[in-house]
Amino acid sequence: MTETPASALSRIGWRGEIPASDSGTDHRRIARVVAQHRAGYELHDGEHAFTAQPAPRFLKPGIDPGDRPAVGDFVWISNAVPPTIEQVLPRRSTLSRSAAGERHLRQVIATNIDTVMVVCGLDGDFNPARIERYFVLIEGSGAKAVVVLTKADLAADAQAMTDQLKARMPAGTEIHAINAKTGFGVDALLAHLGPGSSTVLVGSSGAGKSTLTNTLLGEARQSTQAVRANDSRGRHTTTYRSLIMLPSGGCLIDTPGMREVKLTGDESFDGGQFDDIEELAGECRFGDCSHLAEPSCAVRAALDDGRLDPERWHSYLKLRDELAAAAESLEAQLRRKSESRVLTKALGKRLDEKYGRH
Ligand SMILES: Nc1nc2c(ncn2[C@@H]2O[C@H](COP(=O)(O)OP(=O)(O)O)[C@@H](O)[C@H]2O)c(=O)[nH]1
Ligand SMILES: [Mg+2]
Ligand SMILES: [Zn+2]
Structure with a gap:
């Protein structure tokens, strides 16, 4: 060849x-x-x-x-x-998550991507905290995160939901409300899907990732399936990740829905997603303020007068604790691994001494 x-x-x-x-x-x-x-x-x-x-x-x-x-x-x-x-070949970006199960292994979702589209339905799937969680996962990947809100046609007020999310996400976050089935609003995504670009779609099962893929392709290549009416959940119709070349010149990776968006421990908040909160915490009178009962707590003051959304605050606390726990278990795992490598080496050396090198 x-x-x-x-x-x-x-x-x-x-x-x-x-x-x-x-x-x-x-x-x-x-x-x-x-x-x-x-x-x-x-x-x-x-x-x-x-x-x-x-x-x-x-x-x-x-x-x-x-x-x-x-x-x-x-x-x-x-x-x-x-x-x-x-x-x-060396990767220019890597999106991973922690694989399900107790052994905190990282699972690579996609590599060499420029954009991660976090796909979320404007039906019962709509969940700003989950989108925030995806953003933390994407932060260190090397790719840019964009939010795609599907099923705009099903929402009573898609604009209000988009605005609600916009208020919560970092300034400048791209959020697009679309109808993945008809393609309404999809033009706005094409800027990310031109020649040489690579994009991965992530989001819950049933969010409309495969529908969007088909609409962008102009043909029904990915199978899609109706979500359950009671909870808007999908049925995991897409069973494996696959990279597809689009007529617009870009590459698109469709993925199965993620049941769990588990942090790997490698992430940080350095991307600026929670800068406003970290700035507030810096203004508390006590450096180690727990923001529960201390006097002159800037966080509680902001919660009290409505400058800080309590849901966003809870989501920050949860992600911060989870990130700390994931980082700790990642570190323990790496330590175990290097210990076992040292042990294997020592064993090899003993065998060499006993039986000679073959
Ligand atoms: N009305 C409407 N239905 C949609 C839209 N996007 C996806 N769907 C439907 O939602 C269901 C799940 O879509 P699918 O693409 O399989 O979701 P996936 O699991 O994320 O790949 C299918 O019945 C789609 O027809 C949309 O924007 N509007
Ligand atoms: Mg699918
Ligand atoms: Zn405080």
């Missing part, structure tokens, strides 16, 4: 120079991971879709799941049969 031309790579969201293959092996080329299945990876080189297997080192049990190829990755492929993913 021949090398992938730059024009084809740009169709799959590649920007800039094509790096030289560094290992000196012949017949290596770049492709992008468009989907991951139990049986292997689906890739695209801008011209053709094909399947590939990960190199054996990606399958070792000890490897950080975050280091395995993920949807959105640009990878070096060898032309073995079947083709093998030899190497993951």
Whole structure:
């Protein structure tokens, strides 16, 4: 097979120079991971879709799941049969969350994306606290967060809900109310979906991510399903993440709904999302003010006179505590890992001494 031309790579969201293959092996080329299945990876080189297997080192049990190829990755492929993913190219952004379960492992949602669209329905799905939570998750990803409010046609007053959210989010947050089915309002999203761009859709199941994907595609490629009437919940019709090339030139990653938006511990509030609250807390008389009963508490004063929305305050407290707990468990996990690496090394050394190096 021949090398992938730059024009084809740009169709799959590649920007800039094509790096030289560094290992000196012949017949290596770049492709992008468009989907991951139990049986292997689906890739695209801008011209053709094909399947590939990960190199054996990606399958070792000890490897950080975050280091395995993920949807959105640009990878070096060898032309073995079947083709093998030899190497993951450096990522320009990575969106991860903490995987469900007790072992706090990070799960990569998508890589090399420019924009994360947080999709939320203006029906019973509408939940500003959840959107705030997504923003914390996205903060350190390297991508820009945009809010897409779907089902504007179902809301009694879509504008009022949009304004309510706008008041709560950081100044300058892009919020678009749309009808994902008819495409009303979708033009405003196209600025993020041009050639060379990559966007991932996140949000609850039933929010309208696949409907929006189909509308942008102009065809019903992603299957969609009606939400339950009583709680607006979806039924997880989309079962795996997949990267799709749009007629507008950009790449779009549709994802299954997330039941849980768990922080990984790597996030921070440095993105400025809660600057106003942190500024208020800095004005309290006591540096370690708990904002519960101390005199001259600037936070309570702001809550009392309505400058600070109590829901936003609670959401901040919750996320702050959760972030601290996640950071602690992430650190413990990394410590355990480095300890076990030291132990494995020590064991290897003892065996070498006993039996000699093979
Ligand atoms: N009325 C209306 N229905 C929508 C809109 N967006 C999605 N839906 C419906 O909501 C249901 C769930 O949509 P789907 O795209 O499968 O959600 P996903 O789980 O986020 O991919 C489907 O029945 C869609 O037709 C919208 O903007 N307006
Ligand atoms: Mg879907
Ligand atoms: Zn205080």
